[in-house]
Amino acid sequence: MKVFVSALAWFSGLIGLAICMPLLLLNAFFASPQGISNGSRLLMRVLIAFFFVRVTVSNLETARRQGPCVFMANHASFFDHFALAAYLPGMHRGMEAGEHFSWPIWGTFLRKTGFVAVDRSSAAASMRSMKLAAAKITDEGASMLILPEGTRSRDGKLLPFNRLPFSVPRTARCPLVPVGLKGPFRIKNKNSWLLRPGRIEMIFGEPIPADEVERLSAKELAALTRARIAALIA
Secondary structure, X not given: OHHHXXXXXXXXXXXXXXXXXXXXXXXXXXXXXXXXXXXXXXXXXXXXXXOOEEEEEEOHHHHHOOOOOEEEEOOOOOHHHHHHHHHOOOOEEEEEEHHHHHOOOHXXXXXXXXXXXXXXXXXXXXXXXXXXXXXXXXXXXXXXXXXXXXXXXXXXXXXXXXXXXXXHHHHHOOOEEEEEEEOHHHHOXXXXXXXXXXXXXXXXXOOEOHHHHHHOOHHHHHHHHHHXXXXXXX
């Protein structure tokens, strides 16, 4: 039965991708910067529904009041990206591995929607990527989404957080909002192609104010953010 349900969810989800992806690209090419976020939010919600996944959101109003900021969330499934794009408030952009920008269709979408490519070829190149992400906040007024684990967890537990991404809110002098995602690992994890339809809980934590972000070192800020996300998903 699990295999049948998974196959049905994949079949429905692929139909959703075939419908939503061209619309996402059209939105990316022709919408205003704010319109890109608005359109992506709507279409990602539609896409998630095609996979028989639903999302509940807690404490969204607190996040809305922050203005441009950095959202940081745990990462256990590729559904994390869909859920976050569907419910993050305001105009927002994200960071993605540089090699993903060469993928057909998806790479075009990333470039046109203003995602920042993370160049991992050297420490200096990675730092340049972080500065570009900070500029999205200070120059364009867009919030940034960062997944500080850097890769999906294989057991659903939080991985160590990379410190480098914490230079983004410190450079931009903006608040950092922790986001906890409960449920994506059970729905689809890195270890299996089995898809289990269900519910994702998205919980926005209390923001870390800009003055505290500036005061803390990257190591201290990473530890604080990890502790807050751990509490949200416990």
